[in-house]
Amino acid sequence: MTTVATKNPFRFGNPVAGDYYLPRADLARTVQQFLQNRIHLVLIGPRRFGKTSFVTNLLGDFDREGYTTFFVDIFNITSHKDFLNQLLRALNPKKSWSQKFIEKIPSLKPKISLDIDQQTGEQSFGLSLENTSEKDVKNIIQDVLGDLEKLGENVLVVIDEFQKVTEIEDEGWLEATLRTFMQQLKNTSFLFTGSRKSIIYDMLNNHTRPFYRSCQSIEFPSFGNEFTDWILQRFNSIGISGDADTIKHLRNLVQDTPNYVQMVCFHLVARGVTHIDIPIVERTLALVVKQNSYAYQTLLSSLTSTQQRALRLAANEPKHIFAKDNLKKYEISSPPALSSAIKSLKDKNILEASSRGQIIFDDPLLAIWLRVAFS
Template sequence: MEKVNSNPFKFGNPVEGDYYLARPELHAAVKQFLQNRIHVVLMGPRRFGKTSFVLSLLRDFEKEGYTCLLVDIFNITSHRDFLRQLLRAIRLKEGLKGKLRGWLKKLATCVPKVTADLDTFSGSSSFGLTLGKLGEEDVKEAIQDLLEVLSSLGKKVVVAVDEFQKVSEIDDQGWLEATLRTHLQRLKNVSFLLTGSRKDLILEMLNNPSRPLYRSCQTIEFPAFGPEFVDWIVGRFKTIGTSCKSEAIKHLLKLVQNIPNYAQKVCFHLVAQGCACVTGKEVEEVLENVVRQNAYTYQTLISSLTLAQKRALRLAAYEKGALFNKEVLQKYEITSAPALSSSIKALKAKGILDEEGGRGKVLFDDPLFAYWLRLCFSP
């Protein structure tokens, strides 16, 4: 293993190169599905490494002559937002700007607010698409047209859509879902890789016979790393001469719900603080410091919740199971099982909690938030 001169860990953004631990079996399986134009949905918690995996996979496809796009729709709230993100993904690909300009010129014949010009000085494209001025029907037509354009981007195309369950949160009676289904079927040279973190929403979209995307994709649960991740972290510490006990990393992964981004974040801070020997004690001290740095964010979130939701959160942070047990409810001053169920449903809708294997168990979307609750509040 080569000597790493800087911090051997990265967090916050998708990782690549030496900072990325490959998943060869998953990579091979997903690649084979997409090569055979079987659309894939990858489900897994946020910060679990899905985007890093997707970027690695797309780079592999591009080496084989595929045209690849990554469309991030995590923050969309409307059809206009969806169109904007799809446009952005194409504009980021240098070789595709000419084709996009051609589409804009075609759209301009129908929608006068659209222009597509070429800067004569820089040679760069100037896209005069004022989405805010387009009517809703024009936006829908533009989405349909632009999805059609995907098939002309290359002989073989892979389109990855990150947090794709967001399309189900737009109140359009299923129009965008149905539009996507139509193009999943029609674009014969385009394979779609859809990723998402809200398992309940995704399964409802794909398993409900009344939904447009019913059984349209191969679903795969994005797996947590196994022992190889512990070995990889220990090895990364070794490149800078830092001793690290495997038990300490196993303990860390348990505390952060096996989320690679948070594991790398804590390890980054351990290196930054000059830790010479990583043990469970050092891990807990650094994790506590990292969590307390986010205190303002967590306090702001807490202040936006009802009293019942705050109590439900404390319960979920401390109790591993049997959340609806009568003694547990009394311990956290929750009036009844239906009241707790209602609070959990509301917290899931806010993206704070998620399912874990059925009724009576939940997970925090952000395990550091749960850790902070345990630091600050006694049951």
């Protein structure tokens, strides 16, 4: 017996493009306006909201308009070498400007090799920094940034997850260096994205820091109703029916996180349902959350008992965290004890302050798991 596998119209986990991407036309227009006028921007939004998808799609538009574009993902960097590596990954041997660009940087050229994939024949640049001192790496970074000036009239540099620059222990060198070039380069606009709101807010508003008032910041918005319609259309395209209320309910359950909306929808399709309604969405979400139990348990066991209780409290009573009754119910000794637990949880990137001063979970599925696992 054979079954014809339906192509799943939903994707999650990685940035999306093409049919899997719902354009954010209004945001794109605003962002383009700023960048075309050389106003540097920071896009701040929760993780898994679609920032990387948005900027990579936007870069396509800028490419078509003749910009030279760099996409620099610094989520996993731990050093200046890593930063330089990521910066140079934006170069592509197939683009003639890339070759020329390297030629013009004497400090960089000897470190670069042209690698050819044995199987595909694809060319890429390799960078060897093993024997390069920290001082030289810093010099190369400065040379590369400085030479952006030679790349024509319009250059756009995107630095994704840019709060990471603050985690490199260099007494702010990279932050200050970027700022210097943001001011110097007359042909280059910078677009930063970040998910750690409090860190970025401090970078931009603390007058002792290099980025003080150097960028316009924009909150990455949630989707409007168009997302609900789009999701329904995706279901309809493979013969699955459902209504808008079901999708709205799902969006609510996952703090309107597009990644999780798509994830649950993916599972619904994979399970072979033909009609979606609220009960089946809830069951599917519960299943997905359960699959993550092990990771959540591991996370919990790394916390103090007060922190664990504070998390349970935040999951169940997000709007009344400091209510007296709740402290008692969750066995937390005092308001200061709760405050300090919440602060630690924010430092660990488990909780975040939302725009309305409310406390929200970095991972909405963790909140759901906590509600279910301890009910």
